[in-house]
Amino acid sequence: EIVLTQSPGTLSLSPGERATLSCRASQSVSNRNLAWYQQEPGQAPRLLIYDASSRATGIPDRFSGSGSATDFTLTISRLEPGDFAVYYCQQYGSSPGTFGPGTKVDIK
Amino acid sequence: EVQLEESGGGSVQPGGSLRLSCAASGFTFSSYAMSWIRQAPGKGLEWVSTISGTGGSINYADSVKGRFTISRDNSRNTLYLQMSNLRADDTAMYYCAKQRAQWLSDYYEYWGQGTLVAVSS
Numbered sequence: 001e002i003v004l005t006q007s008p009g010t011l012s013l014s015p016g017e018r019a020t021l022s023c024r025a026s027q028s029v030s031n032r033n034l035a036w037y038q039q040e041p042g043q044a045p046r047l048l049i050y051d052a053s054s055r056a057t058g059i060p061d062r063f064s065g066s067g068s069a070t071d072f073t074l075t076i077s078r079l080e081p082g083d084f085a086v087y088y089c090q091q092y093g094s095s096p097g098t099f100g101p102g103t104k105v106d107i108k
Numbered sequence: 109e110v111q112l113e114e115s116g117g118g119s120v121q122p123g124g125s126l127r128l129s130c131a132a133s134g135f136t137f138s139s140y141a142m143s144w145i146r147q148a149p150g151k152g153l154e155w156v157s158t159i160s161g162t163g164g165s166i167n168y169a170d171s172v173k174g175r176f177t178i179s180r181d182n183s184r185n186t187l188y189l190q191m192s193n194l195r196a197d198d199t200a201m202y203y204c205a206k207q208r209a210q211w212l213s214d215y216y217e218y219w220g221q222g223t224l225v226a227v228s229s
Contacts, residue, residue: 035215037153044203044219045153056217088153095213096169099153 002027002091004100012108019076021103023089028069033093036065036074039102040085048087049074079105110134110218112204117223124194128223130187130204138162138182141207143216144189146200146225156202157189161210172198194227201225 003026013019023034032052037045047056049065052072062077076083084107089100116128130142144156157168157178166178177190187204201224205216 033213033215037216044221045216046219047215047217050208050215090153090215092213092215095167097155097213097215099155101152 001096002029002094002098004089004091004098006087006089006100006103008103009101010104010106012106013079014108015079015081017079019074019079019083019105021074021076021087021105023067023072023074023100025070025072025091027094029072029091030093032068033091034065034067034072035090035092036063037088037090038083038085039088040082045088076105110206112206112218112220114202114204114220114223117202117225119226119228120194121229122195122227124227125190125192126194126225128189128191128202128204128225130189130220132185132187132204132206135206137180137185139210141210141212141214142180142187143205143207144178144187144202145205145216145219146198146202147222148197148200151200154200158207158212159187160212165212167212191225194225196227199225199227 005024007022036049039045053065086102111133113131143158159178175193179188201222203222204220206218207214
């Protein structure tokens with residue numbers, strides 16, 4: 001089973017700042033099969049990025065994904081109020097698919 | 109518009125059973141694999157089980173294998189999770205999710221709002 005590690009655990013930033021979130025895998029993720037989700041308090045997760053760098057339908061272009069093999073990054077170019085949430089990565093290149101523990105982005 | 113609506117959660121004693129349902133609309137249900145994912149209070153996401161569009165292929169997490177059964181009724185556009193021999197560590201919000209296509213290992217395009225299962229004596 002591939003174990004995902006996310007860093008930092010918490011990221012404290014101000015609106016308008018850039019957020020850089022990291023997801024590292026214990027083994028190479030095949031075919032860049034990595035997704036990112038956003039979860040606001042009390043809400044279900046929402047797909048942001050799939051296949052490491054493709055934005056899901058309706059996701060603004062301030063969200064971008066990059067990386068390959070064992071190192072992946074989610075970047076939010078300019079934080080807006082609704083972006084303060086928890087972000088999870090998920091690999092689906094190997095069964096079982098696994099989630100990272102999450103990064104919380106909160107307001108500084 | 110894709111909609112997923114879970115139901116069937118509630119409070120149950122250890123060793124008890126529950127059946128969760130997920131009513132789907134807005135897409136051709138039988139063409140997509142579907143999954144259950146859970147989230148314990150204050151914790152992260154944990155995949156539980158996936159079923160292919162036809163129902164012919166199924167996977168379970170080791171933590172629920174032998175106790176939970178996933179199924180689907182494509183004529184009713186409904187996904188199910190039969191949970192038995194429930195334990196305290198099964199307490200969680202249970203989400204159903206639609207995958208991108210038929211294959212079992214994939215990302216989760218759409219999520220329902222979840223149904224809460226609480227296992228306690």
